[in-house]
Amino acid sequence: MTRMLVLTSSILAENGQSKALAERFIAQAGSRDGVEVTHRDLVAEQLPHLNLAELGSWQVAEEERSAEQRELASRSDELIEELRDHDVVVLAVPMYNFGIPSQLKAWFDRVMRAGVTFRYTENGPQGLLEGKRAVILAARGGQYAGTEMDTQTPHLKLMLGMMGITEVDTVFAEGLAMGDDTRNAALEEARQAIDGLVERL
Numbered sequence: 001m002t003r004m005l006v007l008t009s010s011i012l013a014e015n016g017q018s019k020a021l022a023e024r025f026i027a028q029a030g031s032r033d034g035v036e037v038t039h040r041d042l043v044a045e046q047l048p049h050l051n052l053a054e055l056g057s058w059q060v061a062e063e064e065r066s067a068e069q070r071e072l073a074s075r076s077d078e079l080i081e082e083l084r085d086h087d088v089v090v091l092a093v094p095m096y097n098f099g100i101p102s103q104l105k106a107w108f109d110r111v112m113r114a115g116v117t118f119r120y121t122e123n124g125p126q127g128l129l130e131g132k133r134a135v136i137l138a139a140r141g142g143q144y145a146g147t148e149m150d151t152q153t154p155h156l157k158l159m160l161g162m163m164g165i166t167e168v169d170t171v172f173a174e175g176l177a178m179g180d181d182t183r184n185a186a187l188e189e190a191r192q193a194i195d196g197l198v199e200r201l
């Protein structure tokens with residue numbers, strides 16, 4: 001059984017293009033034998049920004065946590081448990097102001113935990129999640145793939161790699177704000193790329 005965790009983070013509800021790509025992925029992957037898909041909508045989730053109280057709760061030994069610290073630590077614990085439990089993580093990522101949505105950042109802030117999903121060694125950081133791969137479905141108004149204006153995929157790969165997830169495939173849907181023809185062609189190309197990718201995963 002291959003378990004796939006699909007994370008969506010578009011704020012544009014049913015108009016979200018990255019979410020539409022995620023739905024394509026879910027439909028294609030979910031129809032395959034031996035594949036189980038979990039979908040988590042990080043916008044519906046409303047994870048708050050990480051703050052000192054929550055960060056501090058991780059640093060207290062489990063048996064010594066107050067009720068409030070247990071509650072705070074459980075957010076990160078549950079998200080890490082879910083990530084560990086899946087073989088493939090699919091990130092459907094809108095570009096907002098040249099960054100990833102803050103909702104997705106709030107997820108990374110909770111799954112990237114020193115001593116749990118990565119650790120620092122004499123030779124630098126070491127990822128502690130093994131045997132996983134990732135897929136990025138990137139939706140943007142402009143066209144930046146392969147240039148330094150692609151401020152998202154290097155950042156995402158760095159964070160995934162830090163946890164040990166270094167096998168990453170990316171599907172771009174770019175130029176979505178550059179007129180109907182460009183947009184429709186980009187979405188069709190992305191849909192085909194998703195179908196091909198699902199075959200190979």
Ligand SMILES: Cc1cc2nc3c(=O)[nH]c(=O)nc-3n(C[C@H](O)[C@H](O)[C@H](O)COP(=O)(O)O)c2cc1C
Pocket residue numbers: 010011012015016017018019093094095096097098099139140141142143176177
């Ligand atoms: C608040 C906001 C900020 C955006 N910033 C950018 C940007 O910096 N660069 C870009 O190319 N497109 C930008 N766009 C366009 C989105 O990337 C595009 O609409 C894409 O489809 C968003 O993904 P979604 O449809 O899944 O939400 C922005 C859109 C919104 C709503």
